[in-house]
Amino acid sequence: MKRLAVCVALTVSAAALAAGPAATAEPSPGKRGTPARHHAPAKAANESARLARSILNTKGITYATAHVGGTDKASLPKQNLVDVSNGRLARTSPWGHKKGARVALDTKMLNGALKLGTQYRYKFQISELVGGEHSRTSKHYAGRAIDVTWINGRHVGKKADHKGFMKACRKLGASLVLGPGDDKNHKTHVHCQW
Numbered sequence: 080m081k082r083l084a085v086c087v088a089l090t091v092s093a094a095a096l097a098a099g100p101a102a103t104a105e106p107s108p109g110k111r112g113t114p115a116r117h118h119a120p121a122k123a124a125n126e127s128a129r130l131a132r133s134i135l136n137t138k139g140i141t142y143a144t145a146h147v148g149g150t151d152k153a154s155l156p157k158q159n160l161v162d163v164s165n166g167r168l169a170r171t172s173p174w175g176h177k178k179g180a181r182v183a184l185d186t187k188m189l190n191g192a193l194k195l196g197t198q199y200r201y202k203f204q205i206s207e208l209v210g211g212e213h214s215r216t217s218k219h220y221a222g223r224a225i226d227v228t229w230i231n232g233r234h235v236g237k238k239a240d241h242k243g244f245m246k247a248c249r250k251l252g253a254s255l256v257l258g259p260g261d262d263k264n265h266k267t268h269v270h271c272q273w
């Protein structure tokens with residue numbers, strides 16, 4: 080993950096931030112019926128809110144209630160989803176490489192996480208979305224990655240079916256998937272990013 084992260088993430092994140100939930104421009108009178116370009120960001124925010132709500136309503140998807148590196152409730156994964164479902168941005172933790180920032184959650188990531196539950200029927204626990212500490216250019220800080228520690232009642236690295244889960248992430252369009260066997264940083268969790 081460290082080596083492959085690129086600065087494109089920052090651009091995407093910045094654009095999403097700028098779009099924000101407050102982008103609610105009305106179409107100009109002369110252009111009714113035609114899709115106005117400035118509507119796209121607001122639409123993306125609405126879609127993120129809808130997907131975040133769907134994830135929260137999916138039985139079988141659970142959330143870590145603590146970070147590995149510190150205590151901060153505002154950046155826990157469930158709170159990230161609650162914030163976005165309410166039209167707000169997700170908060171990063173007050174430590175790590177992107178302290179106390181607010182970022183959008185990517186719709187592709189949200190869609191992937193949702194389908195892991197609803198389509199692939201996995202019961203899994205999300206340990207981090209944008210919170211926690213990751214490598215400097217990590218896609219977590221761009222709202223594009225998910226960490227999973229429990230799969231179908233078993234901890235990753237302790238007989239969980241991480242291979243099946245990782246395959247499902249790839250089928251759902253994830254561009255980078257890491258887990259046990261890949262490197263020392265992923266012995267006990269799966270990382271899927273879009």
Ligand SMILES: [Zn+2]
Nearest residue numbers: 224225226270
């Ligand atoms: Zn990760």
